[in-house]
Amino acid sequence: MKEIHDIINAYQSIALTRRPVALATLVKVEGSAYRRPGARMLITDQESWVGALSGGCLEADICDRAQQVIQTNKPALAIYDTTHEDDIVWGLGLGCQGIAYVLIEPISQATHCNPISLLASCVKQRKAGGIAILFRSHKSPSAKALARESLGSLLLHYPDKALCYSESWPQLETETIRGEILSDLQAALLNNQSAHKTYATQKGEIEVLLQVVRPAISLSIFGAGHDAVPLAVIAKQLGWSVTVIDTQARPSSRKRFAIADEVCLATAATLPPSSHAIDSRSAAVIMTHNYHADLALLKSQLFEPWSYLGLLGPKSRRNRLIIELQSQGLAIKPDQIEKLNSPVGLDIGAETPEEIALSILSEIQAVLTNKPGRSLKHKITAIHTPSTPVSGYTLAT
Incomplete structure (x- = not known):
């Protein structure tokens, strides 16, 4: 998602100068490839670009082809076939054993049907x-x-x-x-x-x-301790939308979390309504380091439709919180307890705040994409779902 943000921002800046640009889109992949269909890169008439369609081996050639597209104002389809062994020696040197189809099209403010305008609408409306x-x-x-x-x-x-x-x-x-x-x-x-x-x-x-x-994935961080800072920073580097809720309501948190899209200062018991709807791309992590604040937050957030809800701390603390909520008469179903990710994060041996942030964000990514979060070397099937049509229709992620 960060790439989409970068392309939108670059296009809006370039549009002010009225310089011509081209948009390259990976429209089909057969066999192995670094990126999946739908990946994009924006190319200017000065041979600079934003985004990537490979690990770095196709971009220069795509940029060269884009110059002709810009000059002629006509789209072109480039096909990169790396299935032959000779390609490693005589071709682009990829050795990826795949075929990539790249559509390169001219884009301008006058373009009647501009795909970048749709990307911008999806980002702005979070839909x-x-x-x-x-x-x-x-x-x-x-x-x-x-x-x-x-x-x-x-x-x-x-x-x-x-x-x-x-x-x-x-x-x-x-x-x-x-x-x-x-x-x-x-x-x-x-x-x-x-x-x-x-x-x-x-x-x-x-x-x-x-x-x-x-x-983009929307991440709400309940807690503004020092360990929440790398969580917010790395999430923004991924292109996620980040909201930080400081339950101690410290004004200094606005400066400490300047990178966040929103900083909310409110106690756990007086949270205002969310500024955006909780949907299938919404995740939350409770990490206040305060038992009573976590208790109040868990009481309210456990019943919200988060696609991912994490709670920092050991199992014993989680169990104590659940038992206390139940003793207050809260009817917590087994599936709600199962949905709660606590201890939070993947087991990668994380110890420092930055490593813990990596562990948490990796688990969120895995849960929201319905992946197990295991090492790819143990995966028997292909890394990605094949995108070559079968019986006329094949899903591709």
């Missing part, structure tokens, strides 16, 4: 949006002609459900095909899963990336 990108046609000369006419055609589905079709979108010949793509994009949004699908038209097959643009 998911969707982008359908037509990037390839094949199997017949007429299909290839369709690709030239409609390459980079976009359908933007804004968080408020407003739709925007690029000017080349009508080349998709029938309302039926357009309706199918919109329906599939809405299904991807509903399932919170990006997808890649092939559609049959009268001229041949077309390939479309259906991307779900998710809002």
